[in-house]
Amino acid sequence: MNKVKVIVQFSGGKDSQACLIKACEDFGANNVTAVFCDTRWEHEQTYSHVKEVASKLGVDLIILKNESVDGMYGLCKRMKWFPDSQNRMCTVQLKIWPMIDWILEQNKHLVIIQGIRAKESAERAKFNVECSYFSEYFDDTHKKRLYRKRDVKEWCKTHDASVLRPIFHWTAQQVNVLCVLVSWTV
Template sequence: MKVLVFYSGGKDSQAALILSIERYGLNNCTAVFCDTGWENPITYNHITETCKDLSVKLEIIKSKKYNGMIDLAFKRKRFPSTKARFCTQELKIIPAIDFILNQNDNLLIIEGIRRNESNARSKMNAECTYFKYYFEPYDFDKKGKPKFYTYRKKDIIKWCEKYNADKLRPIFNWSAIDTINFIKKKKQDVNPLYYMGFSRVGCFPCIMNNHSGLKLIIENHPEQWNAVKAAEIGLNSSFFKPDYIPFRFRTGITSAGKRYSTAEDIERYIKGKNNTIDLFDTETPGCLSVYNLCE
């Protein structure tokens, strides 16, 4: 049996990786990183260094169809959004499924997620199977018809006739502090981005970044923020949701005459708010995909 630990460079998956090596042995474990091509260099470095320190094998998987987030947006002629989160699907879920189907072995798949991270995550289980929603419905339509996942369904059914893909969330009941303490106790440290004020790591920025996280990017990571602005100009579309900031601050106008928030508008708004942002901002939920590949 092979143990695959999905590792994003965030503290929870890091703790799950360390724990898995202890439980299942170094030679049975592989860290798997889904690279969106849109992470902070600090995260890429953290992933490489922590895996080197643990001497664990690291597999970096990428979309075969898209060369990262910006290429995906240009090919789709729009940025992903909370309602159309094709970034998670194309850059993480599909490469992960393709990778799993190439494994000729029974798998134990480890996810470092915690129940108290969000309401959606609190409803999950600590154990299940990776391809669960190919065999049981994840939802029902208005007429009561069950909905199943469909990507490479035939291949998945065939693969599952030979192999198992069990999923475990070993730190499901841990708190954020338990996670950090565990990492430190094991003589590692968390991603330096946490010390810079970020509460999540992952796409930099993520389409769902809240105002306080984005403020840190605008002020301290101009190269990444300039990349957002350049992509918006190239695509003539907004990276964040149209109502990301109040109406009177929005200057973008769609062909249908609707106003939206451009990156320039957001920068002006966020800089103008100074230190009051944290008081009024509400935490944006993280990725809600059942595969939980976005921290």
């Protein structure tokens, strides 16, 4: 098995972009892969931006899609409702499931970097700065049905998927300054 693979979950937003820049600085761009989960509902400029940033930073870009539904439109049509803050099937089925599928295809330990900041919301403030991507799969108090639970537990016997949130305690201003500074120099 090769060394650890550094992954940045890259949405194209400022927080994930700051994490991508920071990962390139910390680990070297040639050791970083940006992963974009495509809902097929993004603005055209988001797709261009994601590709441009990855190219400028010199990182590989992987675009994941849930092929079992026709993106957000197909999912809403099938579910017969539109997602809201209480019903987030789009995040689960269009981002989390494709990411899990992709992780399970990897034969390496992974460091997964996420652009989550505590100041974004009270809910996000409860997150850990570091954790296992699959921690809920090993939590006996967790009640909801988990996607590909058997496969995840088998993969975790020989692999690790650690999550780091390096900008967790940053302000939006700190994120913006990093993104602006780098955009002028890249």
